Amino acid sequence: EVHLLESGGGLVQPGGSLRLSCAASGFTFSSYAMSWVRQAPGKGLEWVSAVASDDNTYYADSVKGRFIISRDNSKNTLFLQMNSLRAEDTAVYYCAKRWHSSGWFDAFDIWGQGTMVTVSS
Amino acid sequence: DIVMTQTPISLSVTPGQPASISCKSSQSLLHSDGKTYLYWYLQKAGQSPQLLIYEVSSRFSGVPDRFSGSGSGTDFTLKISRVEAEDVGVYYCMQAIHLWTFGQGTKVEIK
Numbered sequence: 175e176v177h178l179l180e181s182g183g184g185l186v187q188p189g190g191s192l193r194l195s196c197a198a199s200g201f202t203f204s205s206y207a208m209s210w211v212r213q214a215p216g217k218g219l220e221w222v223s224a225v226a227s228d229d230n231t232y233y234a235d236s237v238k239g240r241f242i243i244s245r246d247n248s249k250n251t252l253f254l255q256m257n258s259l260r261a262e263d264t265a266v267y268y269c270a271k272r273w274h275s276s277g278w279f280d281a282f283d284i285w286g287q288g289t290m291v292t293v294s295s
Numbered sequence: 296d297i298v299m300t301q302t303p304i305s306l307s308v309t310p311g312q313p314a315s316i317s318c319k320s321s322q323s324l325l326h327s328d329g330k331t332y333l334y335w336y337l338q339k340a341g342q343s344p345q346l347l348i349y350e351v352s353s354r355f356s357g358v359p360d361r362f363s364g365s366g367s368g369t370d371f372t373l374k375i376s377r378v379e380a381e382d383v384g385v386y387y388c389m390q391a392i393h394l395w396t397f398g399q400g401t402k403v404e405i406k
Contacts, residue, residue, distance in 0.1 A: 209395070219336075219344065219387055221395040232394060235296070268343055279326060279391050281334045283355070285343035 176200035176284050178269050183289030190259050190293070196252040196269030196286055204247035207272040209282060210254050212265035212291075222267070223254065227275070237263075259293045266290050297322050297390050301398035308378040309406045316401045318371045318388035325368055332391040335364055335373045338400075339384040347386075348373065380405055 182194040196208070209224040223243040224232045231243050242255040252269050267289050270282035298321040308314045318333070325331045335348035346355040348364040351371060361376040375382055383405055388398040 211395075218385075218400040219338075219389075219397040221397070224394070234394070273346075273349075279330070279332045281346055281349050281389070281391060282344075283346055285345075287343060 176271070178271060178284055178286035180267065180269050180286045180289040183267065183291045185292045185294065186259055187295050188260060188293055191255070191257045192259065192291060194254040194256065194267055194269075194289060194291070196254075198250045198252065198269075198271070201271070202275070203245075203250040205275040207278075207280075208245060208252045209270045209272065210243065210252075211268045211270050211282070211285075212263075213268070213288075214262075214265040217265075220265075224272075225252070226278075256291070259291075261293050264291060264293050297324075297393050297396050299388055299390055299396050299398035301386075301388055301401050303401060304399070305402040305404070307404050307406050308375075310380060311377050314375040314378050314382075314403060316373045316386055316388075316403075318366075318373070318398050320369045320371075320390055322393070323368045324390050324392050326392055331367060333364075333366070333371050334389045334391060335362075336387045336389060336397075337382075337384050338387065342384075344387065375403075378403070378405070 177199045179197045207226045210222040225243045240258045244253045269286045271284040273283035300319045302317045324333045331351045336344040338344040352364045363374050385400045
């Protein structure tokens with residue numbers, strides 16, 4: 175069974191850093207692009223960042239220069255290093271698997287359960 | 296950036312009655328490969344989003360046939376032919392032609 179499990183969320187002060195992890199299982203992790211999508215409390219979904227199977231990375235303008243996405247294919251794990259955190263980064267962060275292993279324009283077919291990040295003093 | 300706009304924001308439906316949600320994109324989602332990269336998700340309370348419809352009108356695996364999608368270019372619609380209690384939640388459209396952007400969501404509840 176395909177499964178994604180996020181961890182690393184918590185409470186952090188404005189300006190601080192946090193590293194999220196997403197452990198993947200049940201599929202050939204290295205073959206798939208992966209993304210982070212966040213959801214602020216009571217709000218909608220916002221795509222944050224993606225890393226392709228060739229390690230190319232992509233970011234939303236709202237996090238560019240502050241967040242770094244990476245992957246460790248040997249450990250089937252996706253990461254999101256979040257720096258210079260702001261109150262508006264407070265959200266549940268989901269990791270999501272791209273549906274198909276080839277091509278680029280595609281949906282996310284599998285999502286984790288999410289990890290909560292709260293940025294507050 | 297492509298902006299996705301959904302209407303209505305919320306919908307209250309009697310079980311067994313139809314429901315319709317509109318999604319408009321600020322740019323055409325038709326790619327030169329002939330495909331249109333518009334998707335629909337349902338997020339039930341306390342759960343992660345689940346894929347319902349891909350490329351405008353194709354149902355994802357396991358999605359009941361009461362769900363249907365239509366549209367082209369910049370205007371799209373999700374229809375539920377007969378709403379059931381399990382269809383309650385927030386529906387999002389998403390574009391995938393230029394990175395990814397979601398609509399603001401439409402909350403569907405049962406009367």
